[in-house]
Amino acid sequence: MGAVTVSRRGLFKLTGAAVGASTLTALGFSPAAAQAAVRAFKLERTTETRNTCPYCSVGCGVIMYSMGDGAKNVKGKIIHIEGDPDHPTNRGTLCPKGAALIDFINSKTRLLYPQHRAPGAKEWTRITWDQAIDKIARLMKDDRDKNFIAKNADGQTVNRWISTGFLAASATSNETAWATYKVVRSLGMVVFDNQARV
Amino acid sequence: MTNLWADIKNTDLVIIMGGNAAEAHPCGFKWVTEAKHYRKVKLIVVDPRFTRSAAMSDLFVQIRPGTDIAFLGGVIKYLVENDKIQKEYVANYTNASYIIRGDFKFEDGLFSGYDEAKRDYDRATWDYELGDDGFVKSDPTLQDPRCVYQLMKTHYARYTPEMVERITGAPKDKFLEVCKLIAETSAVDKVMTSMYALGWTQHSKGSQNIRTMAMIQLLLGNIGVSGGGMNALRGHSNIQGLTDIGLMSDLIPGYLTLARDREPDYATYMKTRGFKPLRPGQTSYWQNYDKFYVSFAKAMWGDAATKENDWAYDWLPKLDVAYDVLRAFELMHQGKMTGYFCQGFNPLLSFPNRRKLQTALEKLKFLVVMDPLATETSEYWQNYGEHNDVDPAKIQTEVFRLPTTVFAEENGSLVNSGRWLQWHFKGAEPPGEALPDIDIMARLFIRLRDLYRKEGGAFPDPFVNLTWNYEDPLSPKPEELARELNGKALADVVDPKDPTKMILRKGTQLSGFGELRNDGTTMSGCWLYTGSWTEAGNQMARRDNSDPGGLGLTPKWAWSWPANRRIMYNRASCDVNGKPFNPAKKQVWWDGERWTGYDVPDFVVTSKPEAGAGPFIMNPEGSARLFTRGLLRDGPFPEHYEPFEAPVANALHPKVGPNPVARVFKGDLEVFGKPQDFPHVATTYRLTEHFHFWTKHVQINAVLQPQEFVEIGEELAKEKGISGGDMVEVRSNRGRIKAVAVVTKRIKALTIDGKKIHTVGVPLHWGFTGATRKGFGANRLTPYVGDANTDTPEFKAFLVDVKKLGQATV
């Protein structure tokens, strides 16, 4: 399922298929009418995508407006985010954090490339994903093979790995959480926690 | 939340204590505003500071940080002694009438069974007395001196209004005003809602803070009822989901637990899990534990998990102790850990005692940070002057930093505090080479699996056999993972009563956890989520906000666990005959043949009221617990213990000050501060303009709250010669911060046990990366000790001293 576009102020039963290609069509305007307007609002040329605020657990609904026609080699760019007026919790409102989400997406301190810092180094070095995954997998395996505890002092089977730990997030999706759980647990990791406490 | 945000509009009284919803959950708080505006409902706020929530309140009471149980214990005493309880509810739906063992005791601050050397209890005596039939004995009149109700009454008799004032600093008359308002909701048609967050959890007795209010809500008949409930507002957008899916040391998805070392096989493990009813006619829903467990094992390992190998029982690790984050950093600090992964998490700023965290990280061989932003943790080895004064050359850790996508660049679901799984959609491509976390985990998995297949190594079986049958193994789709969490039939399933009847065809997405099997014919990653992605499609993406019944339940908007139920324990909103206590706010009811209503009944729908099953179907008693038996480590009744750093002795029992069973590591005990050196109480909190250490990377929010500050009451400021805008130093026995002083009327000095005590407020948002000015961070001050049950750090009550440094440099 790709990005699903929804029109505002309507009740949609999403069936898994994308609904309408442009907001105007969904609202019943014909594209010709829009083009005939003297000066179209910028938002009229955007695609609306439904999302939720990633910060707090109120889980406010947001609508993201993006430019870009979906053509190959055109990167969609979000130009505006506002509260979803149909959402039963926030009913269109957002707090100072949700209202500034666009600046989170475009933050200057967003990471763009995998980086590596060698022991004792003063700077980062840019590396490729392959290099990063290779090195990390090797470090993990060496540690696990060396320190995996198959049996405890009493001879009971315990199959745990405690010398490498994993701190999961609390703003990642359930689907990320499940993929993470599967990998972490099947390695026998028990030093495993999330943000529930802080 | 047992209830949901919009349901707050249905309440008759709101109490915000242990949280500050107006500041931290603004768009949820508006339901309080709605209740106040349209229904003239009152709002009580009890807090160490006059918060933004307090500014909206009808009654505000300031208390000393870390004294909530003393305050609420006093409320219990008031309710019981003034007979302000919902009697039918208490007698039938709680364990008030159950008889407790004769050898259970509470004396001088300790419950029976304490072992000082172990700092732990033998909890055997904290239990019911069983009759010859194996069921709990009870006295429905609540008169037996050994029944829970009478024991509770005796326990809280010590919490007089005078004692409450002495410990908390709340004036007696204000305290009694609160009691009176709360007591009004004991009427069958009146409810109160409790809204709390980390202001209750982040204490060395955090679980018991919440328990005390839960007891009050049970005494008032306010659980399971629209407009009532225990409403944990929670923190991050998906902390509920991460916990549901069990990303914690001891969990399996759906709140199942990992086996302990002493449980060698599946049969032994199940002996203490699938509880049998403790009272006649009860449901005891955990009797289905094995169905959930087997379906989970099938989701992990498919055909490789068989009845013969105990459903791959040994393929999951076993636990000797819980490895929560405080233990993780303790082990790191001792040099016992090699590697650490931080996925969207910034522990260098999030956990207590920065100095210890820094030293711990320096001992790692490797650190992997997966994050969309340049966190402090990923740069802990970098020198940032006084804000991170380290020498990179001396830090030998190899660090990786992997860029991830943000919410707008992926599909997926998050669980809000009302337990709604809400699906979201991708609206843009990620910048640079950023990848979804799922892809990073997938790439790591595939690479490691290749290595294990090629080289062999330590116990590869669970890893190389992990089910990973995604269309693109290097990039599983969120939709594929969501379907797996829901679960499906692995074989044709026939009706056990009539084998000619097919119930489920192989491959069918399950529609509810009632369909799960313990014979390996079904799989489900997380039984609680069964029903979220059915044959009818993705229920989490539903968008019909219609509201039959008008209570704001919107049952067709998104999907809530369990079973799309919006208010948990809703059977308790009806009397024993199945009639709503308050017909004006009907949720569910018995229609003569089955349970029905506007919400999904939290009950066996065909269970007749006269059969007498209790509404708390997860408990083997069928009732809710005023007395928790041995389920919490620090006592079956909450007791007031002082914070580990407290300005006074415990007025109830001077010999037992702080929680006697909270875990304290060696070395941390030594750096607790004494009141003679650190005379002021401090507490940490968030601001509405920021989310933890995340929004300081966001331009607008950085402009709104650009600089680290602390809040100091006028009286203390005068004593220290501090004016608003001055730079001050706040110091604990673990470290210091420099910040701008905000001198305020919103924090008053309190008289505690005859002593004048000041409270200092320390907001927590600044660090050394991002768009704000650089800051030191509240966790340089906070103590390394956690709640006795959850190990949540005690961020909300500790000791500091304050000193003026000079004029502000604006």
Ligand code: SF4
């Ligand atoms: S907009 Fe504000 S209240 Fe709503 S989810 Fe985001 S952070 Fe929470």
